[in-house]
Amino acid sequence: MSVEVEVDENDLAEMVEQVWEAYLDPEGVSPLMQTYDEHQPSEVHSSVSITGSWSGHIVYASSLAAAKRAAAAFLAMELDEVSEEDISDTLGELANIVGGNVKAMLPPGAQLSLPQVVLAPESSARYPNTERISGVYGLWEGEPVSISMWQSSTNTKEEGA
Amino acid sequence: MTPMRAMVIDDSRAMRMILKRIVTKLSFEAVEAGDGKEALDLLADMTEVPELALIDWNMPNMNGLEFVMKVRSDPRLREMTLVMVTTESEQSQIVRALAAGAHEYVIKPFTEGAMIEKLALLGLVPTGANS
Numbered sequence: 001m002s003v004e005v006e007v008d009e010n011d012l013a014e015m016v017e018q019v020w021e022a023y024l025d026p027e028g029v030s031p032l033m034q035t036y037d038e039h040q041p042s043e044v045h046s047s048v049s050i051t052g053s054w055s056g057h058i059v060y061a062s063s064l065a066a067a068k069r070a071a072a073a074f075l076a077m078e079l080d081e082v083s084e085e086d087i088s089d090t091l092g093e094l095a096n097i098v099g100g101n102v103k104a105m106l107p108p109g110a111q112l113s114l115p116q117v118v119l120a121p122e123s124s125a126r127y128p129n130t131e132r133i134s135g136v137y138g139l140w141e142g143e144p145v146s147i148s149m150w151q152s153s154t155n156t157k158e159e160g161a
Numbered sequence: 162m163t164p165m166r167a168m169v170i171d172d173s174r175a176m177r178m179i180l181k182r183i184v185t186k187l188s189f190e191a192v193e194a195g196d197g198k199e200a201l202d203l204l205a206d207m208t209e210v211p212e213l214a215l216i217d218w219n220m221p222n223m224n225g226l227e228f229v230m231k232v233r234s235d236p237r238l239r240e241m242t243l244v245m246v247t248t249e250s251e252q253s254q255i256v257r258a259l260a261a262g263a264h265e266y267v268i269k270p271f272t273e274g275a276m277i278e279k280l281a282l283l284g285l286v287p288t289g290a291n292s
Binding site for chain 2: 075090097099100112
């Protein structure tokens with residue numbers, strides 16, 4: 001099936017803002033400051049895959065410090081109480097929330113996978129035959145955080161078929 | 162007076178912790194389950210049925226929609242108030258969940274205030290709990 005993806009940077013930025021408001025920065029004092037630098041480094045990442053009417057991945061990537069801070073905020077813990085499991089659970093849920101909201105903007109028939117978390121840098125090698133089509137890149141209290149959308153090349157091939 | 166009980170059903174431990182924090186703040190006693198099947202197993206062993214269940218949609222083993230249908234088909238569980246808490250935000254999915262028997266629908270991400278407001282609409286929040 002051929003689809004025109006209508007989810008752009010502004011849509012992702014709006015979702016990110018909602019996630020920050022709900023879980024990571026409910027007081028509104030430390031928003032994600034956009035850098036627009038898609039090459040910023042990451043140390044950990046999580047993703048969900050979407051299949052069906054559109055195929056691709058939504059990836060949440062950040063430094064370990066930002067991931068730890070996210071877990072502390074999400075789980076209402078002190079930074080020094082955060083475990084690796086807390087980081088993993090939080091990153092998975094963040095990818096799930098953004099992925100679910102992206103899915104809602106796609107044509108009917110899209111399905112969302114359960115999240116996958118990798119405590120290692122994001123790498124395009126992890127998503128073969130995909131291209132990054134959109135993303136929000138920024139610093140959260142000085143630490144890199146990004147949310148990006150990768151489209152499977154099968155979508156492109158189908159469009160040309 | 163026996164406290165009201167809430168079942169928090171989500172495969173994400175992080176989300177369970179958030180929901181548990183909210184319902185505990187509202188004086189509920191919280192019970193956790195990682196998927197619909199685990200929740201049904203727990204319910205089968207309970208002598209008193211929880212007043213509320215907060216249910217994710219996408220979970221392994223048994224998803225939230227299947228859980229809602231199972232609960233609605235069991236006369237012993239019919240008094241439970243069922244609230245879907247999910248990223249599934251398409252209108253068609255909301256309609257499916259409500260048609261299956263869910264009472265309310267909360268889309269992730271949600272703020273604590275928004276969740277408490279929904280529960281208040283269902284008459285499950287003591288007066289002044291959100292102030």
